[in-house]
Amino acid sequence: MSYWLGIDLGNARVGLALSDPELTFAHPIGNIQVRGDYFQALYDVLDVIEDNHVDHVVVGYPLLLNGTEGSSAKKARRWAKNLERRLENEDIHATVQLLDERMTTVSAHRQLSEAGLRSREHRPSVDQQSAVVLLQAALDAAARAEAPSIGSTGLEG
Numbered sequence: 001m002s003y004w005l006g007i008d009l010g011n012a013r014v015g016l017a018l019s020d021p022e023l024t025f026a027h028p029i030g031n032i033q034v035r036g037d038y039f040q041a042l043y044d045v046l047d048v049i050e051d052n053h054v055d056h057v058v059v060g061y062p063l064l065l066n067g068t069e070g071s072s073a074k075k076a077r078r079w080a081k082n083l084e085r086r087l088e089n090e091d092i093h094a095t096v097q098l099l100d101e102r103m104t105t106v107s108a109h110r111q112l113s114e115a116g117l118r119s120r121e122h123r124p125s126v127d128q129q130s131a132v133v134l135l136q137a138a139l140d141a142a143a144r145a146e147a148p149s150i151g152s153t154g155l156e157g
Contacts, residue, residue: 005054006135007045008101008127009062009076010034014041015127017135018052023142026135028128038079046086055094057083058138060101060130101134 006017006026013031020027029052032044049057059080062072069077077098084096 001053002056003052003054004056004058004135004139005045005049005052006058006060006131006138008060008130008134009038009072009079010127010130013127014038014045015129015131016045016048017128017131018054019135019139023139026132026139028132031127038075039082042079042083042086045083046090046092049087049092049094050090057094057096058099058135059083059096060134061098062101097138099134099138101130 001021002023003021004019004023004026006015006019008015008017010031012034014034015031016029017026018029019025029048032041034041048054057080059076061076061080062070064070064073080096080098087094087096
């Protein structure tokens with residue numbers, strides 16, 4: 001079975017989301033406390049990858065609204081590169097992808113509000129909900145890429 005993991009690097013927490021085995025839906029699986037050190041959280045993420053048989057990791061890439069890379073995006077890129085190296089060193093076969101996450105936090109807050117949570121109740125859930133939004137976008141994009149084009153039966157001649 002194949003699973004994908006979504007990661008949202010928040011300031012205090014790393015939010016995590018996992019796909020279903022059919023790579024259709026993303027659901028939250030929790031947060032990892034950063035405690036001021038994103039790179040320590042990397043080891044906890046490695047455990048999640050191994051425990052859940054993850055073969056594709058989607059890391060949120062917080063580009064600025066104009067599409068350029070600010071300090072948070074640079075940090076996410078470095079973190080993803082370190083994750084990739086650790087996976088290789090541990091002989092874990094999983095690919096790492098950066099995905100533009102502009103507006104995922106806004107989307108996550110909206111979804112939490114629609115679920116009936118008050119704003120002050122969002123904090124424990126917003127990073128993992130952002131990871132869900134991010135991972136779902138990646139799953140949907142992958143499904144669209146594999147879907148036959150309109151007018152095609154998908155059958156070979």
